Amino acid sequence: MELNLPANHYSLTYTGDSLCDIGIQDGDTVIIRHQDTAKDGDIVCALINREEATLKRYFRHDDSIELRPENFSGKSSAPLSDSTSDFYPPEQIEIQGKLVGIYRQY
Template sequence: MDLTEKQQEFFDYLKQRLRRDGKVPSLRRAAGDLGISHTAVAQLLAQLEKRGAVRRAGRYSRTIRLLSGRGANPPISPIAREVPIIGRITAGLPMYAQQEWDGSVVVDSGLFGGDHLFALRVSGDSMRDAGILDGDLAICEPRQYAEQGEIVAALINHEEATVKRFYRRADGIELHPENHDYPVLRYGFAEVLVQGKVVGVVRSDHPSFSRTGRSGEKKR
């Protein structure tokens, strides 16, 4: 690879972090470690991609791979993916098209597959028995439909986001909590818009968990 001195230094930094931590740092962490701006990190990544040193998979999920050579060579190792935390669900727009990000969280790309993942910050303990706790991030795959019994991120009456287990009945939609202290929520078909399927959870003590902003889910 024909890299400039700055590009080579940045590439070596990424390799070192990958070997030490098992993942490549977020853009924010890289900027802090190197004492440069977030924009400068993004520009260096774009330059490395152009020269075949890294490969970015997906515009929104920000998954990146280090390459051992030109772009046709196999990757050295998959890096962690940076998943945006959605501060608020907007009706009618796919999650990955929204700009209301509330920070981001870095997750293991081997554990969280799928395209355009997003995260919702959970408030309350209504899904406690499903292992989704107050303050956690629910990692979701964008989807506008749900199978019976799936845990989904749903928009209620075009304004309130919630994470619940989905059931379609003959006369409407039921959203079930996973905590006996909370009632089953029942709505008409037009009142519920499924926005994503929950594919995993990041605990609030995760080292890359973002604590800025407010939750997109109200306590229910």
């Protein structure tokens, strides 16, 4: 499948369940706009320590960056076991882009 995207956009196949509560499912194609900055609350594609890429909600704190999943259970406010936020020193995070859409084929 090839999507016709603007020059500063790209697509990735999303794997995992950290964004399931906002409707992004394992196997979805996510559309990312290339940019190296983010605002609090943006869902970003971030590179951690130049090794691991992740798609999470971004929050900047005084001395850290929080990457927060969106996969809390629907019946309680308790997060699933692997759904806690991770905090990083800013120098360990590189923003690769911002989520702007998803494509799901049925």
